[in-house]
Amino acid sequence: MRKKIFQYVQSHNDDILNEWIELMRVEADERAVQAMSDHMFVKTSSEFIQLVMSNFSDSEEKFQERAVDFSEKIVRLGWPLAMITDGLRVFSKIVEKGMKESGEITLEDYIEFTTEINSWIFPMYKTITEAYTTSWERTVSLQKIALQELSAPLIPVFEKISVMPLVGTIDTERAKQIMENLLEGVVSHRAEVVLIDITGVPVVDTMVAHHIIQAAEAVRLVGAKCTIVGIRPEIAQTIVNLGINLEDVTTTSTMKKGVEQALAATSRQIVEVQE
Amino acid sequence: MNMRIPILKLHDCLLISIQWELDDQTALQFQEDLLHKIHETSARGVVIDFTSIDFIDSFIAKVLGDVISMSKLMGAKVVITGIQPAVAITLIELGIRLEEVMTALDLEKGLEKLQRELGD
Amino acid sequence: MMDSSVKIINEWDIVAARQLGRNVAKELGFGTVDQARITTAISELARNIYLYAGQGEITIEKVENGAKKGMTIVSRDEGPGIPDLRKVMEDGFSTSGGLGAGLPGVKRLMDEFSIESTPGEGTLIQSVKWLR
Incomplete structure (x- = not known):
């Protein structure tokens, strides 16, 4: 057959x-x-x-x-x-x-x-x-x-100020990686203020917010300040609608404002030079 | 086997650098010693440096949190410095936040912060 | 395969257990953050034995699972056991007046975590950390 x-x-x-x-x-x-x-x-x-x-x-x-x-x-x-x-x-x-x-x-x-x-x-x-x-x-x-490998680099932009741009979805595994990079970077660059830019993070849900809060707290423990920049209108809306408490974390909408605040926190400012 | 952590006095501040792993007894002894020293010297500020410490568990964190609150009650502000990234991460994952503590990157910056806080 | 155990009877055994754990973690090639996680987890487990069971044992083993390598921490005691496991795994629950980090904290520090407990017979906690 x-x-x-x-x-x-x-x-x-x-x-x-x-x-x-x-x-x-x-x-x-x-x-x-x-x-x-x-x-x-x-x-x-x-x-x-x-x-x-x-x-x-x-x-x-x-x-x-x-x-x-x-x-x-x-x-x-x-x-x-x-x-x-x-x-x-x-x-x-x-x-x-x-x-x-x-x-x-x-x-x-x-x-x-x-x-x-x-x-x-x-x-x-x-x-x-x-x-x-x-x-x-x-x-x-x-x-x-x-x-x-799409890791998040910490970039020193001024003395005492570093920036970490986050791009893409953040899961628990990646959040751990990001936290390690962030803290090692803060210590090795002697950063006093870190700006975490979440413009490139598509969704901020309860879990992502939780990771961000944890990162901010860990940064405080090693002895620096952490500001979250790049809060878009829709992200502000979801954060409030979900009842996420970001009150203990400093946040601003734009990188520009964040940098200005960071300079102020380290007793500096940008001035225009007259020719 | 009790080791005592040395507490140094600098003007109106106390400086402590923890150099070796803390066991429970040393941590408790330290709590007692520091409070006595604050009382004795009327110090207004305390800096505790953790640069050499590579782990803190919940017991030590509790003793530490307590001694900070107790110092506050006695009128001394506490800044902790040099917490290593690995230590910060494990503390956060354990769920320990040490909320009301002032922190700085290293001893020098800790002292600066304390001076600013004390308004000198 | 290497196993080592530390009997937990007094406070100094907590230090011995975490030192053993740190050495094994270092040897296996764990990074500094994972070393701190493992050391802290062992310290928490050993302290639980000391505080609640009176005595017990921490066993540290290297494990391999296909391409994955890691280490297992086993905490075993013949103490009073835990009557309500769910409650003990809730954040903020502590019977000793500590910070209440306890077991949920250990679970977060490690990759795998399991607990069995029989009131009157004892508690067995197994946890694994994988090498990344």
Whole structure:
């Protein structure tokens, strides 16, 4: 029976592929279709079908290798996992329908056929999803590292005054990193005032505000003052609506005001020089 | 095994530099010694420097917070200096804020701050 | 694999436990901030044993989990146990009149934290810090 299925699949290679693409276009997640051009979709689809078919001819190790390669590729392309799992289901449906129509399977050997095709599809299903998840996990952990590298530098702008611009979303992990950079920087630059600029932070929710308050308190403990600058109107609104108490932290709307206050706090000011 | 932390007098201020890890007994002994010294010298300001200390747990923080409040009651302002970044972070994560304490980066800046506060 | 334990009976054992912890943390390559976190966590756990259980043990182990390396701090005592775990994990709860940092503080300092306690039998706290 296995041989019969294989022979059918091999001789109807192109028909199966075309039908598969047609069906998947209808069934698949819109994201998958939109994620790539038509040409890429057809190409990737045919690679997928080839991979499925190679399971018949190749050894277990070789198939494993191909599955890993293919999975890495589709993770990069942004194909969702459902595309693969649905894909396998659709594939076996096409084969079943085709073989039934051409009379290659009859009612009598139908049970044998389903057992055979299941024992073929299921291990493959497992291998491909495992490979997909592994490469997905790897991508996620690489992105996490990349995000950590987007560290927040502390820039000394005047004597005793440093600035830390924050850009992007702040989670607990990143907040810890930022706090370390901030405090090490304050001590090594001998900063008396630090301005933390949150203009580039898209959302300030309770958690982000909590991290900011903690950072400000830690700065005070090492012996400096901390001002939060870049409070946009919508951020002021969310802070008050969420009932977050930022009263113990000095805040201003613009960097300019922040710098002026910092200079005043260190007994200095900017004066215009007459020519 | 009790070690006493030396307390130095400079004009109307007391200077303390903590040089080694504090165990519970030393911390409590220090609390007592400092209060006596404030009483004896009528000091108006105290600077405690922590530059060499690489960790403070909640017990030591409590003793420290208490001694600062007690000094205040006796009319002496306290500035703590040289808290290391790692120490500041662990204190914050423990949930200890030492709210009413004045701080400065180092001993020198601490003394300056104290002089300003005392209005000299 | 290296394990070491310190029996906590008197106040000086608290110092011994945290010194051992700091040395292991240094050896494993933890940064200064994590060293302070680990030392402080051990100090808090050891002090809890000393204050509430009378005696117990702090065990420090190196752990490896795939590519991750780290250290585990286990605090074990046969003291009175904690009747209401949820309450003890709330911020600001303290039965000794301390600052109330206690266990929630330790949880924040470490990456993983678990606690089991049976009244009348004792308490087991396991916590892990991973090397970044």
